[in-house]
Amino acid sequence: MWRSIKVNVHLAMLFLAPLAVAQSLPEDDGRVHEGVASCASAVCHGRVNEADDETVWLNEYRVWLRQDYHSRAYRTLMTQQSQAIAAKLGLPAAHTADLCLDCHADNVPAERRGARFQIDDGVGCEACHGGAGDWLENHAERGTSHADNIAEGMYPTDQPVARAELCLSCHLGTRDKLATHRIMGAGHPRLSFELETFSVNQPAHYSVDEDYVQRKGKPDTVAIWVSGLAMNAATLFDLLASEAYPGNALFPELSFFQCHACHHGMNDLRWQSDARAPALPPGSVRLNDGPLTVLLPALAVLVPERAEDIAAQLQALHAAAENDPQSLLDTASGISSALGAVAAALADRRFDASLQRSLRRELLASSAADRFGYFTAAEQAFLAIETLSIALGDSESLAPQLDALFEALGSETSYVPDQYAVRARQMLEAL
Numbered sequence: 001m002w003r004s005i006k007v008n009v010h011l012a013m014l015f016l017a018p019l020a021v022a023q024s025l026p027e028d029d030g031r032v033h034e035g036v037a038s039c040a041s042a043v044c045h046g047r048v049n050e051a052d053d054e055t056v057w058l059n060e061y062r063v064w065l066r067q068d069y070h071s072r073a074y075r076t077l078m079t080q081q082s083q084a085i086a087a088k089l090g091l092p093a094a095h096t097a098d099l100c101l102d103c104h105a106d107n108v109p110a111e112r113r114g115a116r117f118q119i120d121d122g123v124g125c126e127a128c129h130g131g132a133g134d135w136l137e138n139h140a141e142r143g144t145s146h147a148d149n150i151a152e153g154m155y156p157t158d159q160p161v162a163r164a165e166l167c168l169s170c171h172l173g174t175r176d177k178l179a180t181h182r183i184m185g186a187g188h189p190r191l192s193f194e195l196e197t198f199s200v201n202q203p204a205h206y207s208v209d210e211d212y213v214q215r216k217g218k219p220d221t222v223a224i225w226v227s228g229l230a231m232n233a234a235t236l237f238d239l240l241a242s243e244a245y246p247g248n249a250l251f252p253e254l255s256f257f258q259c260h261a262c263h264h265g266m267n268d269l270r271w272q273s274d275a276r277a278p279a280l281p282p283g284s285v286r287l288n289d290g291p292l293t294v295l296l297p298a299l300a301v302l303v304p305e306r307a308e309d310i311a312a313q314l315q316a317l318h319a320a321a322e323n324d325p326q327s328l329l330d331t332a333s334g335i336s337s338a339l340g341a342v343a344a345a346l347a348d349r350r351f352d353a354s355l356q357r358s359l360r361r362e363l364l365a366s367s368a369a370d371r372f373g374y375f376t377a378a379e380q381a382f383l384a385i386e387t388l389s390i391a392l393g394d395s396e397s398l399a400p401q402l403d404a405l406f407e408a409l410g411s412e413t414s415y416v417p418d419q420y421a422v423r424a425r426q427m428l429e430a431l
Contacts, residue, residue, distance in 0.1 A: 023155060023162060025169055026106070031131030031153050033108050035117035036061070036124040038136060045125075055215070060205040061125075067203035070123035073104040081187065088186035095120075102177040103170040128166060130155035146215045158216040160224045160347040164195045164231035171198070172235055175242050181254035190259060190412070192376070194383045195228025196221055220350055222359070225387045226298050227347035229380065233291035234339035237317075240287070241333035245325060252325075258286040260374050260412060280318055287321050289314060290376035292339070294384060297362040297371075299342070301355070310338055353392060360388040361431065367405075367424030375415040382409050385427075401427035 106127035135152035171193035299307035320327035
């Protein structure tokens with residue numbers, strides 16, 4: 001299935017350091033994108049089966065083509081549902097609109113498209129690994145290291161923060177391409193993302209073997225999860241700080257708010273006082289703080305004083321959302337900066353079994369205390385609990401409890417917080 005510790009002084013100091021500037025995203029790397037066909041030959045990454053005597057599989061193209069939904073992203077734009085969304089948005093067609101292509105394809109400008117580039121390849125190799133114009137030939141030469149490839153412009157997908165920024169650029173958005181409330185109102189599905197789970201569920205086209213570890217280091221699944229969660233929240237609040245009130249809009253951009261605060265039946269009375277946002281009276285539209293809500297229990301284990309500070313900023317943010325737009329923007333920007341530094345520090349952290357158990361217990365305790373009142377937060381919490389259980393190697397023995405917790409999560413239309421809390425309490429007792 002995949003669905004209080006003493007403060008480490010070195011880690012705490014890292015949290016106070018500024019976030020390093022990441023390499024440009026592939027869509028903005030300024031390099032020529034040669035197209036999927038440039039990688040697909042049998043002497044490159046298009047073999048039928050894995051190579052036994054090479055450092056990489058060399059059948060990556062076929063894995064992508066046959067198993068990876070990224071290869072079908074453009075074709076999704078041809079469906080009746082996509083065309084209906086485009087029509088509601090006043091677009092001639094989904095598969096020709098930059099608004100759609102920016103995430104459903106490697107939509108770089110015409111001057112950066114090589115001779116074999118095809119927009120209908122969808123989210124191909126270079127959409128993630130960067131424009132290959134500068135490194136296509138020499139990256140396959142004997143003696144070329146991973147560091148050499150990165151220096152030539154390959155995107156560092158092995159680095160958790162960089163990978164999170166890349167994935168979130170579509171699975172959440174950027175300042176240039178955002179799944180707004182208008183787009184979702186036209187029929188686009190709600191976006192959700194969790195770095196470790198999505199990484200695992202994507203069909204693998206590499207092995208973490210001895211050679212991989214020698215070239216790139218051994219990945220820590222818990223570090224990927226928690227740093228990805230921090231980047232998710234950091235990106236969300238960065239976008240909020242920049243796009244909360246686009247143009248001269250009378251209303252804020254509603255995609256930054258909690259969908260399920262409004263989208264339920266009027267006879268389904270859900271409001272309850274929340275200790276994390278006491279300034280919100282009944283009838284308020286709550287900001288979507290799902291990723292941060294789940295991150296805070298983890299920070300309470302790792303660096304309690306930072307968790308308290310960020311929690312206080314979150315309360316200020318919710319209060320500002322009621323009546324102080326400028327304070328809202330300023331506070332969101334401050335939270336985003338703090339979380340960026342958190343993500344960078346956690347990506348280099350190694351989590352032993354004792355720390356993993358503490359993190360899982362804290363997340364279950366928060367779940368049992370009914371701290372995740374909205375589906376978006378409970379969804380993130382469940383994925384975290386399952387990730388930690390898999391990392392600890394006891395997910396099979398805890399399968400009945402994990403199954404029950406997943407069943408209580410249900411769907412965004414059927415989620416009942418009290419039931420989820422009960423199942424979390426039962427799992428906590430089973431530990």
